[in-house]
Amino acid sequence: MDNTFPLDEPPSLSRRQLLNFLTGATVAATAGSALYPVAKFMVPPTVAAAGGGLLAKDKLGAPIPASQILAEPPGTRALVAGLAGEPTYLTVLDDGSIDPMGIVDNCTHLGCTFPWNPLDQQFQCPCHGSRYSPDGAVVRGPADRPLKLTRVEVRDNAIWLYPWTETDPRTGERPWWV
Structure with a gap:
């Protein structure tokens, strides 16, 4: 073998x-x-900070310096690209600072974007007639929830936006978007 x-x-x-x-x-x-x-x-490139923060940007994606928005008169509402690219209103306060509470421009009824009406001092959704107060609380439906908020911080002439996870100051409850 x-x-x-x-x-x-x-x-x-x-x-x-x-x-x-x-x-x-x-x-x-x-x-x-x-x-x-x-x-x-x-x-898209992301410039993120600890805690999920992003720089506020213009419609072309360039970071917006805080001095540009602070050059506007008190009560001005500037629309910037915020978290997840959602349009967000930033408000110039009477003391010359930016309000630490940004309001997301996204109707809670069907997701429409809407303008700020300075004459009525309201956010007014043109699609279905929802109206919101200057702080984003519902004034008139069909929307049944307040507008989403973001936390705003200004550091070194940069505007940082963070997710709002604290208690909603308008309702005193946990935010619906968290």
């Missing part, structure tokens, strides 16, 4: 397999290098 195994030569890589491998690697490297900048362009 013969207990030896025949030692065949290992299969060699054919010329066609080698060329297919090299072609595939070249195509993959070229496609990867071309798609990387496109992917970087599609993913």
Whole structure:
């Protein structure tokens, strides 16, 4: 009985397999290098702080300096891109500072965006008629919840927005969005 195994030569890589491998690697490297900048362009850059804070930005995505908003007269409401890109109203107070409570411009009825009406001193949703007080509390429905809040901090001429997780000062209860 013969207990030896025949030692065949290992299969060699054919010329066609080698060329297919090299072609595939070249195509993959070229496609990867071309798609990387496109992917970087599609993913927005985030400048985040501890606690989930983000810089307030303008409609083009550039950070807005606090001095730009503070140059406006007291009572001015500036609309900025806030947390998760949601439009957020910042208010200039009488003492020349920015209100530490930002109001998200997103109707709690169906999610419409709405303008501030300085004559009536209300946020007024043009779609279904919901109206909100200057602090975002519901004045008239069909909306049944107050507007979402964000915490605003100004540091080194930068406006930082943080999620509002404290008690809602308008209702005295836990915020509905937390």
